Amino acid sequence: MVWLIGIPTILLAAMLQTAVVSRITLLSGQVDLLMLVVLCWVVQERVRSVWEWPLAAGILLGYISELPVLLTVAMYLLAAGAARLIKNWVWQAPVLLLFTTVFVSTLLFQLLSFLYIQLRGAAIDPLQAFNQVTLPSVLLNLLLALPVYAVISETAHWVIRAPFEE
């Protein structure tokens, strides 16, 4: 059931991300809807198996983006692992857990992307990248985290309540 609902959700999120959300920018930063969907799923109280959605999202992102698939899979798995780790620390405050996870994961994604592009030979000023891309992206992701969390929470409630789940 996790795969059954996960693959269409991730596909929809990826389509929305590339067609619509990527065009909404603040300075040079943008929302990462796919990451938000995956993280909001991972931090759900009812969700026990946390690796399927990040794996699917990483493979899909590696296919559509210029970033290599190994990097994107690693990014999503690391973000999921970080989310589970943070969940153990702040398990009694879901909103704090969500915001902390989104903040840490955005920084992680941005850092790995930045390092990859630097390794490919592009000369980017780190300070400019932080000010123009990373900070606006963090802000946008935090702003959109709650609405996405509400939708994914309802989905998780519906999916995991089903009798044939797990």
Add this chain to the structure above:
Amino acid sequence: MRPFLRRSIRPIILILVLSGALLIGGSFDPFVGRAAAPLIALQTWFASSYNSLVNFFSTPRDVAALQQRNAELENEVARLQSQVIALREQNAEIQVLSALVEFARQDPASDYVAAAVIGKDPSPFLHYIFINRGSDDGILRGMPVVNSQGLVGRVAAVTAGAARIQLITDPQMAINIRLETSQASAVLKGGITGELGLELIPQEADVQTGELVLTSGLGGSYPPNILIGQVTGLRSRSFDLFQTASVQPVVDFSQLEVVLIIRNFQPIDITPLLP
């Protein structure tokens, strides 16, 4: 009684005939007008009262009919408004396509294929777009991409029905260019915020602000003489080996909807020749 009638019949007839003649001639008009005025007013009052009465009894039917008619007209207005919006969109699309056709006409030697922009790379560090044409339409990796304004980028990856385009603003992009007036050669590079910069401009080159930047064709990645932008600022220091400049691109990358891929240009891979 009879003698009285006999005596007065003639004068009565005479008076009536005379009165008739005067009436026809219009001599009594002022008198008739004054006499008829109250009658006309009374007639008007009767008519208006009747009409009011009829309206009073027939109003409920008319309100229902008017409400129905109003709803019909509102529907019609909504339909026409949506039609106007659709026509405006078509008009904007036609303008874009007309500009592209005009651009293609200016260079009939090139074989263009038009494609719609359907997405953007999810990573904010990468400046790539997706188009709805792929290898099924004869598109290959490395082909240059333009629009009616100038150079957009090049094909970076292709699938059967779609392709990924690396924009000239991408941080990993480097293009050999020449400046139109000074004829100096340089290398154009992108940045993470979408800005363009010129590097490796020779110190002896007399570059002016406003000069046009064109592809040089060196390296074999792009055809020569495609417009890229305009020099907006120059940085020249005596102790530097080269000058640098900032460039304003002619293409508005935030409004990209349709692009043209130059199909009959095969980029040359010079990698084996590099030391």
